[in-house]
Amino acid sequence: MITRRSLFALSFTAALHAAPKRPNIVMIYADDLGYGDLGCYGHPTIKTPNLDRMAAQGMKFTQFYSANPYCSPSRSALMTGRYPARNGMNVVLFPDSKGGLPPEEITTAVLLKQQGYSTACVGKWHLGHTPNFLPKSFGFDSYFGIPYSNDMSPATSANQNLQRRNAWPPTPLIRDAEVMESEPDQSQLTRRYTEQATTFIRKSSAAKRPFFLYLAHTMPHWPLAASAAFKGKSARGLYGDAVSELDWSVGEVLKTIEQSGEGKNTLVFFSSDNGPAPVGLEGGSAGLYRDGKGTTWEGGVREPALAWLPGRIAAGVTTSAFATTMDLFTTFSQLGGARIPADRVIDGQDISDVLFRNAEGREPLLFYYNQGPLRAVRKGAWKLHISACNVAPGVNDRRYQDLAKPLLFNVEIDPSEKFECAAKNPETVEELLSLIEKHKASFTPGRAQT
Amino acid sequence: MITRRSLFALSFTAALHAAPKRPNIVMIYADDLGYGDLGCYGHPTIKTPNLDRMAAQGMKFTQFYSANPYCSPSRSALMTGRYPARNGMNVVLFPDSKGGLPPEEITTAVLLKQQGYSTACVGKWHLGHTPNFLPKSFGFDSYFGIPYSNDMSPATSANQNLQRRNAWPPTPLIRDAEVMESEPDQSQLTRRYTEQATTFIRKSSAAKRPFFLYLAHTMPHWPLAASAAFKGKSARGLYGDAVSELDWSVGEVLKTIEQSGEGKNTLVFFSSDNGPAPVGLEGGSAGLYRDGKGTTWEGGVREPALAWLPGRIAAGVTTSAFATTMDLFTTFSQLGGARIPADRVIDGQDISDVLFRNAEGREPLLFYYNQGPLRAVRKGAWKLHISACNVAPGVNDRRYQDLAKPLLFNVEIDPSEKFECAAKNPETVEELLSLIEKHKASFTPGRAQT
Numbered sequence: 001m002i003t004r005r006s007l008f009a010l011s012f013t014a015a016l017h018a019a020p021k022r023p024n025i026v027m028i029y030a031d032d033l034g035y036g037d038l039g040c041y042g043h044p045t046i047k048t049p050n051l052d053r054m055a056a057q058g059m060k061f062t063q064f065y066s067a068n069p070y071c072s073p074s075r076s077a078l079m080t081g082r083y084p085a086r087n088g089m090n091v092v093l094f095p096d097s098k099g100g101l102p103p104e105e106i107t108t109a110v111l112l113k114q115q116g117y118s119t120a121c122v123g124k125w126h127l128g129h130t131p132n133f134l135p136k137s138f139g140f141d142s143y144f145g146i147p148y149s150n151d152m153s154p155a156t157s158a159n160q161n162l163q164r165r166n167a168w169p170p171t172p173l174i175r176d177a178e179v180m181e182s183e184p185d186q187s188q189l190t191r192r193y194t195e196q197a198t199t200f201i202r203k204s205s206a207a208k209r210p211f212f213l214y215l216a217h218t219m220p221h222w223p224l225a226a227s228a229a230f231k232g233k234s235a236r237g238l239y240g241d242a243v244s245e246l247d248w249s250v251g252e253v254l255k256t257i258e259q260s261g262e263g264k265n266t267l268v269f270f271s272s273d274n275g276p277a278p279v280g281l282e283g284g285s286a287g288l289y290r291d292g293k294g295t296t297w298e299g300g301v302r303e304p305a306l307a308w309l310p311g312r313i314a315a316g317v318t319t320s321a322f323a324t325t326m327d328l329f330t331t332f333s334q335l336g337g338a339r340i341p342a343d344r345v346i347d348g349q350d351i352s353d354v355l356f357r358n359a360e361g362r363e364p365l366l367f368y369y370n371q372g373p374l375r376a377v378r379k380g381a382w383k384l385h386i387s388a389c390n391v392a393p394g395v396n397d398r399r400y401q402d403l404a405k406p407l408l409f410n411v412e413i414d415p416s417e418k419f420e421c422a423a424k425n426p427e428t429v430e431e432l433l434s435l436i437e438k439h440k441a442s443f444t445p446g447r448a449q450t
Numbered sequence: 451m452i453t454r455r456s457l458f459a460l461s462f463t464a465a466l467h468a469a470p471k472r473p474n475i476v477m478i479y480a481d482d483l484g485y486g487d488l489g490c491y492g493h494p495t496i497k498t499p500n501l502d503r504m505a506a507q508g509m510k511f512t513q514f515y516s517a518n519p520y521c522s523p524s525r526s527a528l529m530t531g532r533y534p535a536r537n538g539m540n541v542v543l544f545p546d547s548k549g550g551l552p553p554e555e556i557t558t559a560v561l562l563k564q565q566g567y568s569t570a571c572v573g574k575w576h577l578g579h580t581p582n583f584l585p586k587s588f589g590f591d592s593y594f595g596i597p598y599s600n601d602m603s604p605a606t607s608a609n610q611n612l613q614r615r616n617a618w619p620p621t622p623l624i625r626d627a628e629v630m631e632s633e634p635d636q637s638q639l640t641r642r643y644t645e646q647a648t649t650f651i652r653k654s655s656a657a658k659r660p661f662f663l664y665l666a667h668t669m670p671h672w673p674l675a676a677s678a679a680f681k682g683k684s685a686r687g688l689y690g691d692a693v694s695e696l697d698w699s700v701g702e703v704l705k706t707i708e709q710s711g712e713g714k715n716t717l718v719f720f721s722s723d724n725g726p727a728p729v730g731l732e733g734g735s736a737g738l739y740r741d742g743k744g745t746t747w748e749g750g751v752r753e754p755a756l757a758w759l760p761g762r763i764a765a766g767v768t769t770s771a772f773a774t775t776m777d778l779f780t781t782f783s784q785l786g787g788a789r790i791p792a793d794r795v796i797d798g799q800d801i802s803d804v805l806f807r808n809a810e811g812r813e814p815l816l817f818y819y820n821q822g823p824l825r826a827v828r829k830g831a832w833k834l835h836i837s838a839c840n841v842a843p844g845v846n847d848r849r850y851q852d853l854a855k856p857l858l859f860n861v862e863i864d865p866s867e868k869f870e871c872a873a874k875n876p877e878t879v880e881e882l883l884s885l886i887e888k889h890k891a892s893f894t895p896g897r898a899q900t
Contacts, residue, residue, distance in 0.1 A: 039768035056766030316506030318489035
């Protein structure tokens, strides 16, 4: 006989089975790592066995984008699911900057914390370094790291404006909102960040709380550094050493997750904030993509990206589904049970169907901003540049020039942007130009920070 | 009580366990496929799930070389384990060529056949097309395919010398030594080759004989073609269609091997004869490497390479061990129980320790010949060009010029050959120049074919 009580028990059990357990979420972000710098993306001499393992056990993206080719804006998009031009962070912050991510912006950490997640930010934040702009103001229970780039102090900078640069403080290492150390030994950062991250994972697991970890490494951003265990060990030089240590760190995180019994309930996502920096052999490789950091060529914003969740994400899958860091805001938040804010434009979309069902994903659509203005747009296979830098071969200059005639590429057939084809496709040029106009007209810029 | 008889039985069993069974060997060779053209090497829009599976279940090489950036010579090196300058095939054959691989050359097929292997060659041979030079003269029990490139007939060639070209016969499709068809429908070749290959695998397995299959696809060499099931299906255009069909073919071969019960005793090796051809969007991508086919830049000779033998080759390993197609001659032959000929110089070395024990392999050493002369040498991390083409950025011209000052690159730190550093390393330049002199002095050229 079925009683009311057993009916209730039945439906409760069914609900438990229907809704998968909310996963822990670990976002690992590298700094200035190129698309071509990992073994699983074809680099010949940088050994990345742990990231290769993530790829072999999980999903590798080939059309994954950062929203911007520079640090601060790309990180703001990851955190808010919105273009930097919307969230006010369409700018790179320096130690003399007063602003940061506007307090009205809502981050994944805020949403997940509301859902009962433990949250921690470890590493490079770069969305404001004065007390009100640090991670604890944006949903993170704790913070440990250098709040901006590692070349932003009198001792480390290559900025030619000596007066400005010499007025900057020494590089701060911050815990929560307090400066713990000045000009810390950068060769120890990857190791120290990793210790913070693994301790947080163990503690959260022991406390039986779901957790969100945002581990944003300082490496391999210039000036490069690696600890004694890695320095001089890679055939790729100091850059390879730094990436190898990053790879080691990923291995430690995966191992800690598995040893804590969270291996089947933790989504780990790995990517980079923008393409490789133009600093000679101390910068990385964009693989088959054109150019790199600081440009809106594909090399500036097309990133390596790996997703790992054994049992829910299929093993060894290479996906060409289009996705962006903004989509991670939406996806992470919804996986954690949060509702996406309805009072503002969110540019990110849920990519769960790509992750868990290997779906093809949506049609590509990306507006490429850099150094302020909109420079290019991609819709489907087509990408139109209305303003560009380094158009002539061999030229390396990050200054943009408006183009009298826009440049058109089919980046599905020609991902390296070698074969310009505007003259052959006037209708596509018109379509993309009007898409840009429509986008601009509909756009309410954020409170621009400085 | 241990009798003599049981002692014998014991040692016989021990010997059986000590020597692993001689594996079947399947060599799949693509034509003009670039290092960057597979999902497992980072291509964004060419979907290669079967090759990605080979990589996830096996070993992926990042420093694997062809011996030459053109078809005929690179294939001769694969077959003989010797530089084309030694084996007489330092030349590309055309339909009006009279020569081929000299009969005194010994191929892997000859050695494996002597050890009781069934042997078959399917696809593009390109080591001579007159009856005495076809695969059956070099150890293969059977042959099916187009004996040279698919752009070598009056109907398909882009050769500007119309008088020469118009004197060529229509493209022949040969079985053993007989022309079966003229100018066959190229869109059916990948499918037809695959049928021949899988039939051979099934028959050899049923006959309980070890087998050696050399499956050398005509695709994705220009002019591109794909069957109806693949044409227009890839986001990468016709080139992607052709590579997708190649990937399908690899999947059929793997499936047939597994269904025949040979899955744990068949070494499958996949690679390409040279880098991507300079034919615009109909050519492939060398990934992060410079230039492509027809040049001695890394893009000309650095190839994708995958090795698969579940249970004996570890899964999901990316190796940066240096290896060449010439090593496959030695490795395949020894795996099959053959002795390597001692009456001639063999340039290949056994790479079993890389394949089965993930060893680091030997120090890189490669002499880069093209269009005749030696153009460059790599020893360890260093590569010295003494003659080069396309030195100026953006120039696309396959004519070589001798260099007054050799160009030096560290291809482990700088695999893209962007940062020339001869002036900073005069001792290395001297060392490599004297290595070239030593090599030249010790070298007995083969009987050059035309």
